[in-house]
Structures are given as C-alpha cells and as structure tokens.
Amino acid sequence: MKVVATYNIKGGVGKTSAAVNIAALAAADGLRTVLWDLDPQAAATFLFRVRAKVRGGGRKLVRGRTDVTDLLRGTDIEGLDLLPADFSYRHMDLVLDGAGRRTRRMGRVLDPLAEHYDLAILDCPPSISLVSESVFDAADALLVPLIPSTLTVRTFEQLSAFVEDEVEDPPEVVAFFSMVDGRKRLHREVVERLSTDRDDVAAAAIPAATEVELMGVERAPVVVHAPRSRAARAYRALWAEVRSRLGI
Numbered sequence: 001m002k003v004v005a006t007y008n009i010k011g012g013v014g015k016t017s018a019a020v021n022i023a024a025l026a027a028a029d030g031l032r033t034v035l036w037d038l039d040p041q042a043a044a045t046f047l048f049r050v051r052a053k054v055r056g057g058g059r060k061l062v063r064g065r066t067d068v069t070d071l072l073r074g075t076d077i078e079g080l081d082l083l084p085a086d087f088s089y090r091h092m093d094l095v096l097d098g099a100g101r102r103t104r105r106m107g108r109v110l111d112p113l114a115e116h117y118d119l120a121i122l123d124c125p126p127s128i129s130l131v132s133e134s135v136f137d138a139a140d141a142l143l144v145p146l147i148p149s150t151l152t153v154r155t156f157e158q159l160s161a162f163v164e165d166e167v168e169d170p171p172e173v174v175a176f177f178s179m180v181d182g183r184k185r186l187h188r189e190v191v192e193r194l195s196t197d198r199d200d201v202a203a204a205a206i207p208a209a210t211e212v213e214l215m216g217v218e219r220a221p222v223v224v225h226a227p228r229s230r231a232a233r234a235y236r237a238l239w240a241e242v243r244s245r246l247g248i
C-alpha cells in the first residue's frame with residue numbers, strides 16, 4: 001500500500017480539496033483506496049457525508065488499542081473508504097508526545113490496512129507538529145498545495161529541506177499550485193517558471209474555480225459533481241502525475 005499525504009503548514013490552501021479529488025480518482029482507476037481525515041475540523045469527513053466520530057478517540061487509535069478496520073466507513077464512491085476524523089484529534093500532539101517511538105505511530109495505525117488497500121491518502125491539519133512528523137515518516141509522497149507567490153515557494157523549500165534532513169526514510173515531496181488565478185500576472189509567472197524549472201513541482205496546477213468551492217454544497221468531489229470542469233481536468237492531470245511518481 002502506498003501512502004500519500006496532503007500537507008502544508010498553512011491553512012486554507014487546498015489540502016482537503018486535493019485529498020478528496022485524488023482519492024475519488026484513484027478509486028475510479030480501480031485502486032482500493034482509503035482516506036484518513038486527520039483534521040479535527042473534519043472537512044473531508046463532512047464532504048463524504050460521514051459522521052465525524054471515532055470510537056475511543058484519537059488516543060486509543062494511535063496507542064494501538066482500537067482495531068482500525070472497525071472504524072472504516074464506506075463512501076458514495078465505489079472503492080473508496082474513509083477513516084473519519086474525530087474532534088479528539090485536536091489533542092493528537094499531546095498523545096504522541098507521551099508515546100514511545102512517536103514518529104512511527106501513524107504508520108502503525110496504517111499497517112493493518114495494507115492488506116485491504118492499494119492507496120491511503122492522509123488529509124493533514126494545517127500545522128507542523130509531532131502529528132506531521134509522524135505523517136512524514138509514514139508517507140511515500142507528500143503532496144503540498146502552494147498558492148502562487150514567492151513566499152510560499154520559500155516555505156516549500158524549507159519543508160523539503162526539513163523532510164530530507166530529519167526524516168529517516170523521507171517521502172518524495174511534490175508541490176502543486178493551487179487556486180491559480182490566470183488573470184494575475186504574478187500567478188502566471190510563478191506557476192510557469194517553477195513548474196518547468198523544478199521537478200519537485202507538478203506540471204498540473206489547479207485553477208481557482210467555483211466548482212471547487214461548491215464541493216461543500218454538493219458534498220462530492222469536483223471530479224464527481226462537475227467532471228467536465230477545468231478544475232476536474234486539472235485534478236485528473238495532477239493524479240496522473242502523482243500516480244506515475246508513486247509507480248502504482
């Protein structure tokens with residue numbers, strides 16, 4: 001089973017939107033897919049119409065005292081299951097801090113899923129914490145949405161360096177541009193320059209689009225509720241790149 005996490009220290013940059021769309025596309029490709037919503041805000045769980053509730057809470061789960069397969073919920077998308085969020089995940093850092101081998105904990109939770117799924121997607125909360133470090137350790141790839149600006153690119157470089165230096169078996173870190181406004185010259189320039197110059201920036205960029213915002217109303221990924229939209233096309237291109245990088 002491959003593990004992909006959508007991650008950025010910043011909030012509201014398109015992590016959850018990417019996670020749910022990529023999860024839907026992977027499932028449509030026939031990969032047995034599970035999405036783990038790690039954010040106590042539970043946006044991905046809400047989008048898939050699942051109740052944000054984990055019996056026993058986050059503490060028992062990361063301490064290995066809950067059978068993770070009991071927590072899985074089906075979604076409206078065939079081949080896609082959800083490991084829901086829980087409000088107790090807000091204390092996950094404290095839980096990990098008190099645990100031994102703390103950066104291994106997320107990986108341990110995922111271990112029993114490996115025989116049931118081809119791909120796990122982890123939708124991370126916006127922060128850098130023990131939770132993220134444990135996610136970096138478990139992931140094969142980190143997918144990092146960037147809103148085009150010079151500053152976000154610097155932040156991405158800091159993250160890449162951190163992951164490379166501090167994680168024992170580091171994931172491949174791949175950025176993609178998110179909420180790109182084609183009317184803004186700065187956006188066009190930054191996207192064009194970086195996606196051609198750097199191989200850790202995906203060629204596919206997600207445009208700013210109403211269809212993505214409407215996911216919360218439709219309660220479905222954009223690739224499901226508006227499959228012909230430009231945003232859906234961009235997510236398909238992004239997924240194709242991610243899939244080939246993962247070699248699955």
Ligand SMILES: Nc1ncnc2c1ncn2[C@@H]1O[C@H](COP(=O)(O)OP(=O)(O)OP(=O)(O)O)[C@@H](O)[C@H]1O
Pocket residue numbers: 010011012013014015016017018039043124125126178179180206207208209210212213214215216231
């Ligand atoms: N390409 C896009 N075009 C327009 N709106 C978008 C786009 N991507 C995301 N949004 C909107 O921006 C908001 C934040 O997106 P999303 O929830 O995906 O980000 P996030 O990084 O997961 O946020 P958080 O850090 O709060 O978890 C949402 O309201 C979403 O609908």
Ligand SMILES: [Mg+2]
Pocket residue numbers: 015016017039043123124125
């Ligand atoms: Mg989110």
